[in-house]
Amino acid sequence: MSKTINLTLKVWRQEGPEKKGRLETYPARDISTDMSFLEMIDVINEQLTLDGKEPIAFDHDCREGICGMCGAVVNGHAHGPEKGTTLCQLHMRHFSDGDTIVIEPWRSRAFKVVKDLVVDRSAFDEIIQVGGYISANAGGAPDGNAIPIPQSVAELAMDAAACIGCGACVAACPNASAMLFVGAKVSHLGLLPQGRPEAAKRVQSMVSRMDALGFGNCTNEAECEAACPKEISITNIARLNREFLKAKFFSPE
Numbered sequence: 001m002s003k004t005i006n007l008t009l010k011v012w013r014q015e016g017p018e019k020k021g022r023l024e025t026y027p028a029r030d031i032s033t034d035m036s037f038l039e040m041i042d043v044i045n046e047q048l049t050l051d052g053k054e055p056i057a058f059d060h061d062c063r064e065g066i067c068g069m070c071g072a073v074v075n076g077h078a079h080g081p082e083k084g085t086t087l088c089q090l091h092m093r094h095f096s097d098g099d100t101i102v103i104e105p106w107r108s109r110a111f112k113v114v115k116d117l118v119v120d121r122s123a124f125d126e127i128i129q130v131g132g133y134i135s136a137n138a139g140g141a142p143d144g145n146a147i148p149i150p151q152s153v154a155e156l157a158m159d160a161a162a163c164i165g166c167g168a169c170v171a172a173c174p175n176a177s178a179m180l181f182v183g184a185k186v187s188h189l190g191l192l193p194q195g196r197p198e199a200a201k202r203v204q205s206m207v208s209r210m211d212a213l214g215f216g217n218c219t220n221e222a223e224c225e226a227a228c229p230k231e232i233s234i235t236n237i238a239r240l241n242r243e244f245l246k247a248k249f250f251s252p253e
């Protein structure tokens with residue numbers, strides 16, 4: 001049943017990338033437990049605007065858990081405390097009356113704070129870009145069964161393709177590693193026959209760009225898997241390592 005709760009928010013406020021940030025405290029009164037976390041911030045922003053203050057900047061788009069735009073660290077958890085849930089799909093019924101909620105941006109050398117809770121995730125775009133393209137001829141629409149793909153392989157590729165590139169894996173990792181993200185991309189393209197011709201080149205380019213951008217290395221903490229709203233498995237990191245070594249030793253590139 002719907003009810004309302006009163007909360008205290010401690011929100012990271014930072015005017016710009018070079019400015020010093022700080023946590024500011026805001027009361028959040030009469031918050032419906034049916035609201036999503038982002039709707040709750042909308043309510044706070046409405047009040048801040050009415051008070052002539054700067055609203056809290058935060059990223060969002062679909063609000064349906066599919067675009068990967070939203071994200072903040074809530075009480076120390078990327079996307080909040082619920083497993084397999086994006087911030088936009090986190091509902092206030094998971095909080096209790098009187099709670100204090102600390103809201104911070106993703107923190108990583110490669111993701112600079114733009115403003116408040118908004119960080120620059122264009123490093124992910126750069127990694128995708130260097131991954132290149134698939135050279136399989138498009139032509140007319142092929143028969144779906146013309147290229148036989150074992151069901152188990154198709155499932156693995158589809159599971160990896162569920163990655164929405166939100167960056168929670170980087171935010172959750174003590175090394176700020178992007179290996180779950182890169183592992184998911186390398187897997188979803190490389191597992192399927194259409195993605196094999198460029199697989200060796202792709203994995204080497206993506207890994208070297210990932211390193212150059214300042215992401216850390218994986219030390220098997222598995223925090224990325226725990227934080228991922230799409231529950232991408234760290235077995236994708238093992239596949240990334242295998243693909244990378246295979247490419248290094250056997251590829252002429």
Ligand code: FES
Binds near residue numbers: 060071086
């Ligand atoms: S706003 Fe699109 S995933 Fe949250």
